[in-house]
Amino acid sequence: MDKYTIKKYEKTYFKIWNDFIAQAKNATFLFHRDFMEYHKDRFEDYSLMVFEGENLVAVLPANVVGKTVYSHQGLTYGGLVLLPKSKLYNTIFVFKTILEYLNKNNVSKLVLKQIPSIYCDYLSDEINYLTYIAKGKTIMKHNVSVISLEKNFVFSKSRRECINRGKKQNLIIKEESNMGTFWNELLIPNLRDKYKSKPVHSLEEIQFLRSKFPDNIRHFNVYNNDKLVAGTTLFITQKVVKPQYISGSEENNFLGSIDFLYDYLIKVIAQGKVFFDFGPSHENNGLEIVENINFWKESFGAHSLVQDFLEVETLNHYLLDTVLI
Numbered sequence: 001m002d003k004y005t006i007k008k009y010e011k012t013y014f015k016i017w018n019d020f021i022a023q024a025k026n027a028t029f030l031f032h033r034d035f036m037e038y039h040k041d042r043f044e045d046y047s048l049m050v051f052e053g054e055n056l057v058a059v060l061p062a063n064v065v066g067k068t069v070y071s072h073q074g075l076t077y078g079g080l081v082l083l084p085k086s087k088l089y090n091t092i093f094v095f096k097t098i099l100e101y102l103n104k105n106n107v108s109k110l111v112l113k114q115i116p117s118i119y120c121d122y123l124s125d126e127i128n129y130l131t132y133i134a135k136g137k138t139i140m141k142h143n144v145s146v147i148s149l150e151k152n153f154v155f156s157k158s159r160r161e162c163i164n165r166g167k168k169q170n171l172i173i174k175e176e177s178n179m180g181t182f183w184n185e186l187l188i189p190n191l192r193d194k195y196k197s198k199p200v201h202s203l204e205e206i207q208f209l210r211s212k213f214p215d216n217i218r219h220f221n222v223y224n225n226d227k228l229v230a231g232t233t234l235f236i237t238q239k240v241v242k243p244q245y246i247s248g249s250e251e252n253n254f255l256g257s258i259d260f261l262y263d264y265l266i267k268v269i270a271q272g273k274v275f276f277d278f279g280p281s282h283e284n285n286g287l288e289i290v291e292n293i294n295f296w297k298e299s300f301g302a303h304s305l306v307q308d309f310l311e312v313e314t315l316n317h318y319l320l321d322t323v324l325i
Helices: 011-023 031-039 088-104 126-133 157-168 180-195 203-212 257-269 291-298 314-324
Strands: 004-008 047-051 055-062 063-065 068-071 109-113 137-148 171-178 216-225 228-237 238-248 275-280 303-313
Touching: 004 088, 004 257, 011 031, 011 047, 031 203, 031 238, 047 088, 047 137, 063 216, 088 109, 088 126, 088 314, 126 303, 126 314, 157 257, 171 257, 180 203, 180 216, 180 228, 203 216, 216 257, 228 303, 238 257, 291 303
Parallel strands: 068 109, 238 275
Antiparallel strands: 004 047, 047 055, 063 068, 109 303, 137 275, 137 303, 171 216, 216 228, 228 238
């Protein structure tokens, strides 16, 4: 096990980190340093890099709060990032080395917001198992609604009716490079008035991220007689299309603009992808499901996928010594 060494991420590792992410089996552009660092003023970075000799074999995108390291509070998902050639045998000792390192550096807990399986190029459940061995626990679960695009899926009658309503209204969908009108006229007011919240990303932040990842972040608006009535900002990975933001005007129910837009996203923009990720429909840390929103997603043909949030005490690193017999 002594062959593994841990280094905290610093700017000099920018290229080697990103090169590793590009070839990892369970990573997306969210782990690229340009994405992670757009909000570096809000999170104290504690990203770790695991080396075997001079070779980088694993990374952990992470931030720290007090004596707890999270992977990652500023990202939709996190977890230990590995190469396709990684074996369970090696991962046991990689994970033990990380826990031991954290424990020696006065970190008592590691919280992992696991990356959903649909975003992985290969099966990547090693840490779910090893957390169990280290007497970790599941502290939260998210129920995520996903369409498997390679399977037969059917829109419900009510969804088809709303889509046809949008067609009859001659709605127009346009891809936009500037998201300002959508952000200021629809998204921010709707989140404020309906949920007393605001977008995770400011307009300036999302425009910056789009400039860095133009193939991964795309935006579409829906117009009725040149009036903006709905829009969405998509995060697109190798296999998945996910609406990160979606909002419509008060006329949406009459126009069917949101359903009309989703029909286009699923059938046109997601063509060639494997999954369409609607995201969760929960409140109260996943303990309650907003029934009408979940029903709406399932009426497009979506099914449930569970995302796990795990917590492990770093002092339990020694328990990984007894896994192999």
